Amino acid sequence: MSFYKRLDRATSQSRVCVGLDPVLEKLPHHLKNYETGTVEFLSAIVEATAPFTAAYKPNLAFFEALGTKGEYVLQATIDSVRKHAPNAIVIGDGKRNDIGSTAERYAIALFERFGFDAVTVNPYLGWDGIEPFTKYADRGVILLALTSNPSGGELQDHGGEDDPLYLKVAQLAEKRWNINNNIGLVVGATKGEKMARVREAAPSLPFLVPGIGAQGGDLQAVIQYSMGKGQPSGVVNSSRGIIYASSGEDFAQAAAREAEKLQTQINDLLES
């Protein structure tokens, strides 16, 4: 099944993407001392949020920082998604990038070893650093266009108001790079009017929208400009707002409540 078809299926009931960013110090108290506490934490989150979730997005940085067991935790987490949410998209958020022959190695690691359905890629090196990922035609390649962090504009606005870099990325992705029909864009929630310009430049590409919640993006504008009527499927990511909703023993139920709340908010906006 093509990536876009899979994304359509995954998002038929919910546009929620749950970002999985495990940090030992933030785990619920009763799990902190377990050797396998992080696996138990993430698996419980996945199981509880599965009914309300279209995609899971493990951010690789958090797993790499866990030390030698990070890789095991990541694999166990992916397995848990396959078990509890078989239709959900699993996005390996690593923002990898390199010259072509090296990008191939990242593609092997992410698509073949971990089996991610999609990955995030930083486009700074241009097409020959992107192509090795897109060659996996049934997987998604989600390019950073407009990021949600405060200093995102330092380079992404370069070129001036009329011709900013983030729009150049959107244009190249829409017109030149999407030969396998599997490209998407990361478009931050924190910049409404810019998001509208990205949508105009890339009408056919699905968006992964980070920056809701902890980073403060406006949900109504996000839905309108990223996945409203006539636009492709897309997902809205929330990480900390869902997985750390409670630090008590009810963490998984609290996460499910937050995921369901976000699902409902988005669905209401989509229908309005």
Add this chain to the structure above:
Amino acid sequence: MSFYKRLDRATSQSRVCVGLDPVLEKLPHHLKNYETGTVEFLSAIVEATAPFTAAYKPNLAFFEALGTKGEYVLQATIDSVRKHAPNAIVIGDGKRNDIGSTAERYAIALFERFGFDAVTVNPYLGWDGIEPFTKYADRGVILLALTSNPSGGELQDHGGEDDPLYLKVAQLAEKRWNINNNIGLVVGATKGEKMARVREAAPSLPFLVPGIGAQGGDLQAVIQYSMGKGQPSGVVNSSRGIIYASSGEDFAQAAAREAEKLQTQINDLLES
């Protein structure tokens, strides 16, 4: 010791950086069937090239593609550098990038877990994705400015001839971001006149120069514009040209010969 001091010490006799990009299929025949063949291969390369080498640059993609043993191979390779080339800089070439709180996790993984002396970072997210790395004031943070791959210019030239993105990165790095005196730039060998402009924009920053050899950069221009008289220390990377110089049992000696040859070529150019 500050990163720049360490770099000066490491480059006092040689400007050669050996890129460590292990690929199973390219290993010498007699090592391909060994479970530990990659470790044996890289350790022998490091030991043989140590007298001619200023820095080693493991590219993380190649280790990640090796599967679960990749991490062990990487750690063993770093240990081998510490043993055979105690003054050499070990650069973790991962081109990582993310928003601030996530970039912190990458910095923990790379600087604290693996103990790299320097890392490469993709600057697309601006300062708050770079700062968490630079806070490790005794480590180096080498930002992608001008990459050596054919499509590098698609985004890096954006802004036009007068104000291209790669120069913007160089300017920000030189004037605003280098508060801990530990930033360097990746400046590809394949684009001589552009390299000269980066040097002009960033007179105080050391360059890591990839693209020699397999990628075809011109060594004389490279030395002139990147680390000639009055310029900071820097290193010229060669990966395939050194580590795959021979696929026979003499692979380590062949690698040493190539490293020494490059050392001599660069030193001759520096003195001329």
